[in-house]
Amino acid sequence: MTAAQQIIETLRGGLVVSCQAYPGEPLRSPEIMSRMAQAAVLGGAVAIRAQGPDDIRLVHQTVSVPQIGLWKIGDRGVFITPTLAHALAVVDAGAEVVAIDGTRRSRPDGLTLQQTIEAIHDRSSALVMADAGDLDDALASQDAGADLVGSTLAGYTPSRPRTNGPDLELIGQLAGRLSVPVLAEGRVHTPQQARACLDAGAHAVVVGTAITHPTAITSWFADALTADRRLDNRRGGPPTGEQPQTGPADEHRILAQPVPDQFEGTA
Numbered sequence: 417m418t419a420a421q422q423i424i425e426t427l428r429g430g431l432v433v434s435c436q437a438y439p440g441e442p443l444r445s446p447e448i449m450s451r452m453a454q455a456a457v458l459g460g461a462v463a464i465r466a467q468g469p470d471d472i473r474l475v476h477q478t479v480s481v482p483q484i485g486l487w488k489i490g491d492r493g494v495f496i497t498p499t500l501a502h503a504l505a506v507v508d509a510g511a512e513v514v515a516i517d518g519t520r521r522s523r524p525d526g527l528t529l530q531q532t533i534e535a536i537h538d539r540s541s542a543l544v545m546a547d548a549g550d551l552d553d554a555l556a557s558q559d560a561g562a563d564l565v566g567s568t569l570a571g572y573t574p575s576r577p578r579t580n581g582p583d584l585e586l587i588g589q590l591a592g593r594l595s596v597p598v599l600a601e602g603r604v605h606t607p608q609q610a611r612a613c614l615d616a617g618a619h620a621v622v623v624g625t626a627i628t629h630p631t632a633i634t635s636w637f638a639d640a641l642t643a644d645r646r647l648d649n650r651r652g653g654p655p656t657g658e659q660p661q662t663g664p665a666d667e668h669r670i671l672a673q674p675v676p677d678q679f680e681g682t683a
């Protein structure tokens with residue numbers, strides 16, 4: 417078995433945990449993200465997804481499972497590992513798989529997706545995961561030579577609605593139409609949803625926010641309590657006079673999405 421096949425086998429049917437903190441957030445530190453990765457591996461993660469060369473380097477030194485690395489530049493347009501230079505830096509930092517934007521949009525360095533993937537393959541042994549926004553992105557990514565395709569950008573480009581939970585319809589389509597392994601990623605918020613992704617045909621499931629983003633998770637609970645207090649007010653309970661706070665949690669909710677439908681079975 418080649419090293420690439422071995423990585424794909426390691427991922428099969430497993431949970432990949434994405435350990436990312438966003439600019440300005442309290443947990444934004446390579447040391448913290450690498451410990452988060454360690455904790456995830458102890459819990460059964462078969463691989464880690466991490467962002468930025470500094471985090472990737474430390475995660476690589478800390479855990480022995482394969483790592484899917486990316487480098488986010490901003491949060492608009494093509495922002496996931498947008499250029500070949502970013503992709504090569506991710507590989508240099510130690511990622512066995514590099515996740516890149518796999519949409520059909522033009523890339524800031526003027527290279528096509530195919531040129532980018534070919535150059536990564538020519539210059540390294542890393543696998544390429546294409547983060548797609550819809551079926552046509554995914555098919556184009558496979559044609560361009562991607563080794564893995566993710567549903568990562570579904571709901572973050574104009575072509576698909578942002579579902580509350582994973583985009584199972586798309587995941588099913590990808591699994592039915594692609595010959596490369598499909599990673600379900602994006603808004604997988606409960607174990608049941610993760611299971612549903614595998615049932616829809618995903619090769620593996622990537623979970624970020626619901627495991628590694630305490631600010632978002634806290635806001636899900638806090639919002640639920642606030643809703644109760646509003647109900648109490650209507651029933652004549654104690655007035656709170658408070659509005660939900662704004663701040664990084666709200667900012668992140670752009671990515672984190674609403675409260676999961678249900679938490680049962682998560683203990």
Ligand SMILES: CC(=O)N[C@H](C=O)[C@@H](O)[C@H](O)[C@H](O)COP(=O)(O)O
Nearest residue numbers: 434568572602603604623624625671
């Ligand atoms: C759209 C985008 O920028 N996605 C990023 C990709 O790396 C991360 O912000 C997500 O946390 C990751 O995809 C996992 O998804 P979720 O956090 O929903 O489980």
